[in-house]
Amino acid sequence: MSHEAQKIVARQSLLLRSLPEQHVDTLLRQAVWRQYDRGETIFLQEEEAKAVHVVLAGWVKLFRISPTGAEAVVSVFTRGESFGEAVALRNVPYPVSAEAVSPCEIMHIPSPVLLSLMKQDPEICVSILAATFTHLHSLVAQLEQLKAQTGAQRVAEFLLNLCDSDAGQCEVELPYDKMLIAGRLGMKPESLSRAFSRLKPVGVRINRNHAEIADMDVLRNYAESDPSEK
Amino acid sequence: MSHEAQKIVARQSLLLRSLPEQHVDTLLRQAVWRQYDRGETIFLQEEEAKAVHVVLAGWVKLFRISPTGAEAVVSVFTRGESFGEAVALRNVPYPVSAEAVSPCEIMHIPSPVLLSLMKQDPEICVSILAATFTHLHSLVAQLEQLKAQTGAQRVAEFLLNLCDSDAGQCEVELPYDKMLIAGRLGMKPESLSRAFSRLKPVGVRINRNHAEIADMDVLRNYAESDPSEK
């Protein structure tokens, strides 16, 4: 991707799009642009945060290694999404690690740059709070899923979120590894395989990375039904 | 609690303590002070946020009602803790509902008050980001627990967090209903009962609301051990 193209994508990101126009150029000029290979570490848990990260291309996973050694995937980001806002601006250690799960292009905004802009224009704080709130919200949604839905239902919702349309038949590509999907949904790969089988009766066909949903309403109904009703 | 006592507690809250001194008085003067009975609703999911809430006394639960009707407890707050920061400052709907689970005293800071202070002094943004980050962090920790630990291990960690000391023998009171503890830990009350029984061999005795831990290190070791090792 050319640097010009990178800048265009960066401007479209949720974070920069909500910032006042005049500051965007300042940020873009001072940002650090980097590529990562698949599997490369972007930062590690407990490391001190020095920047906010904006994904321009590829997929990034945030995860935590628990004391037992198990990996818990917290979120997966792609083009246009940013992470690390709240951490970077407080100079505290990251609560998670970040790793590129596909080749990635990432823009890093050094936190001092953002902090000095915040002092000039408090409007920026609100943009950053907006991004942070989005993360909070998605974590809350994830908690709800884990606490109130079965594995197969979480998979159903995951598939529904991949679709562009919102009713009828739909075909989508799974965006990343099934292993990672399993992690993201809080289950083992074996359980994901079985969850897919379980979704066959409600019109889901999986072939490699390709998924076909016969009827989104039927699937949504399944995802939102009481687990004990089945 | 007298209004003077309320103000003292409010000043000790994590949110206000990190704010520059001169603004605290402004906030305290414009805040709304209210009491809630056990079971009373503080706000509802989807309602538009108009204030930041600081708990002065009692316990508050934040929860989500999933499409299936199941309740997922997101967090439980008490004296000195605040919630709703990121939401209030963006005038978006709450992603959760809030309910007093015991008689409560709560201070509400209307969001316009906070917003206007933010414009005067961007330093305040950082304080608010700090509070928001704390919430993010606790949600991440919860996700990790749910994804990587068994029920009994989550209960063990919950008990450890209640203790003031960090080693040796310890006695604590359970701060709220076992039903709520179960919800907070993502399990059914029956499972919580059984988890308690399972903790007997590692030196945990529960009697009503009273818990005795024979040795915190032994319990911690249990909580952090690989589930498959048992």
Next chain:
DNA sequence: TCTCCAACTTGACTATTGTCATGTAAGGGC
């Protein structure tokens, strides 16, 4: 004081998920 209700416990059973083992198939490197 008595009654009643909701919280809690326990048991039996089921469902769901994890674990381990095995087999297959696809894709990268040579």
Next chain:
DNA sequence: GCCCTTACATGACAATAGTCAAGTTGGAGA
């Protein structure tokens, strides 16, 4: 082209948690 690794599927079994159904108990209120 081949090999070899890794992802993925599936079966058998174990562990864990949910469900349903009885109890028990302690406390609020009449």
